[in-house]
Amino acid sequence: MGACCSCQWGGGKFEGFYVEEEDEQREVEDEDIIMRGDNGAHIRLQGSSNYVSMFTKQGKKGVNQDAMTVWESFSGDKDMFYCGVFDGHGPSGHKVSHYVRDLLPAKISTLYKQSSTDGKDCALDIDYVNNEDGNENPELKNPFFLSWKARLTKCFHEMDEELEGDGSIESYCSGTTSVSVLKKGEHLIITNLGDSRAVLCTRDESNQLIPEQLTVDLKPNLPSEEQRITSCQGRVLAMEEEPNVYRIWMPDQDCPGLAMARAFGDFCLKDFGLISTPEVTYRKLTEKDEFVVLASDGIWDVLSNNDVVKIVASARKRSTAAKLLIQKAVRAWRNKYPFAKIDDCAVICLFFKSQKPLLTKSLSEVSQLSLNYEELGANGYAAKSDDGLDTVLNLNTNVNESSEGDQRPRKRRPGRRSVYGAE
Known part of the structure; x- marks a missing residue:
């Protein structure tokens, strides 16, 4: 995803349960990579199963910075899945x-098992929130949702603090977004941090497949996000060459130019409005719901929600659905943005039912997809620069405001904590 601030930081190899990441340039293959997790969970890093299809492909910007994981039998519960995409x-x-x-x-997983063992419901100190019409939001009355919102928010904050304290990972000017789901029976908990996206495939009254977007792309120019950022002295501006891409900038320096409002890491901006507090939402699944797709923004930049649902549903084999979607996205990048560098892509498809055909027609026969680019014209190429980076270097950015003087990024002030804004 390119560079951020031009800092000199020592970096070491992260030694987690998966250390194959050193061979970054190789094409990701189709073989399964499965690890063993807590309480017998199956951790899948690529491949497919009866209910899961996942695939990632490196773009044209350098090393593949996308990562993904699926935990089946999460925390030892055979009815529970955890799926996450990290950009x-x-x-x-x-x-x-x-x-x-x-x-x-x-x-x-650890927090979930601890709360279950202790018989506690894990910090249910969340107030009810009213809708705009004054009625209480029904999802916030669900004890399952309340419990998991507290757990997930706590884990995200702790994760960010641990990342900052780990000297082997340069996270002052680097970070990651996250979109994930926890599925337990008919319950679906969605957690969003940044601009990756989760989209549900369901059926309408006519039994036609339709998409339902489960997350909001948390861009810096969203009114609520921009208000928080500017109240912390951060700036939200677009560069002249990218008038539609709004970024967070430090108060008095034209860096680092981050194109999302929430993320893990990026500690140079954590005093200026960037937060690691996720948006956590709940969806009760019904018989009409078919699957959910989690994907990094390399997919959503070129395909609509409807495109994604139709492509996944058209896959002749469930195991190939994620790979098919990425292939279509790569083709869309080449047609829609021929002068831009194709972004990394990562996709997880989680199916809710036993395998059966969702569409009777193949993708080549499916109509109403926005994959014909003749209609775009010259304007179809305007939204992307040559790089399309999530972060930009401290260079002559031609933003609406410019700073003078020392351009070196200042380190986070000791003792000052990140701003965890209200949802």
Whole structure:
């Protein structure tokens, strides 16, 4: 995902349960990579199973900074799945994304088992939130949701603190987003930090497949995000060459230019509005729901939610669904943004039912996909720069404001904690 601030930091190899990341340039193969996790959980890093399809592909920006994981039988519960996609950015973004991928699910599993063993419901100190019409949000009355929101938020904060304290990982100018789901029976908990996305495939009243977006892309120019950032003296501005890409900048320096409002790491911005507090939401599944797709923004930059649902549903084999989706996204990048560098892509498809055809037609016969680019014209190429980086270097960025003087990033002030904003 390119570089962030031009800092000199020592970096070491992260030694987690998976250390194959050193061979970054090789094409990811189709073979399964399965580890053993807490309480007998099966940790899948690539491949497929009866209910899971996952695949990642390196883009054209350098090392693949995307990471993903699926925990089947999470915490020893055979009815429970954890799925997560992590999109790194900055000079050590690939190390940060792998670090969080390896440690965050285990932290969540440990806290879950501890609360179950102790017979406690784990810090249910969350107030009810009203909708705009004044009615209480029904999902916040669900004890399962309340409990998991507290657990997940706690784990994310602890994960960020541990990342900052680990000197072997350069996270001052590097970080990662995260999108994940926990599925237990009919319950689906969605956790979002950044601009990756989760989309559900369900059926409408006519039994047609339709998408339902489960997360909000947490970009810096969202009103609530921008308000928090500017209240912390951070700046939200777009560069002249990327008028549609808003970034977070330090108060008096044109760096690091981060294109999302929440992330793990990026501690140069944690005093200026960037937070590691996830948005946690709940969805009760029904018989109409078919699957959920988690993917990094390399997919959503070129395919609509409807495209993604139709492509996954059209896969002749469930095991190939994630790979098929990435192949279509790569083709879309080449057609839609021919002068841009293709982004890394990572996809997890979690299916809810036993395998059966979802569409009777193949993808080549499916209509209404926005994969025909003749209609785009010249304007279709304007939204992406040549690099399309999540972070940009401290260079002549031509933002609306510019700073003078010392351009060196200042270190985080000792004793000052990250700003964990309210949802």
